[in-house]
Amino acid sequence: MRILDGFGQRIGLAMAGKNPWGTGGDGSSGSGDGDAPKGDKGSGDKGNGPRNPWLPPGSGGGDGRRGPNIEDIFKNRGPEGPRRKGGGGGGGPNFRFPQRPGGKSWFPVAVVGIIALGLLATSVHLIGPQQQAVVKTLGNYTRTLDSGLKFSAPFPIETVDVEDVQGVRAVRIPGNNNQVKLILTGDQNLVDLSYIVRWNIKDLADYKFRVVDPVETVNEAAEAAMRAAVAEKQLDETFSGQGRAAIEQDVRERMQRTLDSYQAGIRVLGVEIEKADPPGQVVDAFRDVQVAEQNADAARNQAQGYAQQVLAQAQGEAEAFDKVYEQYRLAPEVTRQRLYYETMERVLSKTDKTIVEATGVTPYLPLPEIRRRAQQTEGPATTVTAPGGQ
Structure with a gap:
């Protein structure tokens, strides 16, 4: 812009009848007939001869009439204005990449090395002992890699996705312990x-490519299996330990069949019931029912104990009678007489007795009165204390 401003000033001088190339050495103005400017033979005198209009004002040295070079103009200019060389301030140091001994730059070699290192890093895979990996070639599944040091084509030709296949994963249903999951x-x-x-x-291949969301699939299969298993059990069975074990086993088997039908690539290791409670709205009534059932069980157990006691006593008496009958068959008269005496002794020992003789000195003997007097006289002295203070 500075060059164009200087050129415009000279055109204005020429139109005004003045010499656009400046004054001569004697101070007179140049001829107005448009004679060519005469150069100054002295290299340092600014007043001798016309000045090159393409040079910036104040520039000295060299031939003042040097022809313009467009490359020099644009080389020394930028979007922010003319560049200044040397001196303090201005632009910072220019970075240059190191050169090889032959004079060529190391930059292409560094780029090739970085690319080769990236390809090598995407081609070598160290798979852990509990892991497997699926390989996709241009987005399509091709093979499964086991544990160890494995190789594949570099990215993006082949991509390798590593997963832990032996680690145990757990899903809690419902996800929040405070959430209620009611099942009929x-x-x-x-x-x-x-x-x-x-x-x-x-x-791993089925796990990756057969189902969209494996975790959600496990949740849905578990809930469906649990509802189906509980629907076949009574309420009391869901609270007992044995009933819970049966439900857990049934749910695991149902889930495995469902997931295998989906080809989900998932193995169900086990199901554990953490909580089995009645709904919160009927907890009090349910507790009352449980207390009544416990009382009924206690009464039932007591009755069964009494029945077993009576039955055992009856069986003992029957065995005794069988033994007596065997003796009776061997000696009927003797056994009959012995049974008569034992029966009379057992009966008469519990009744009051009075002995009456038809002919004799003592026709009447009041045995109950004699026994009563003896008890009143000897009762306090003949008291016997049973073992244990009773």
């Missing part, structure tokens, strides 16, 4: 259940 039992009751499903990967 076989006797039309509701039970609040929370449980944990533990699983791992059986087939």
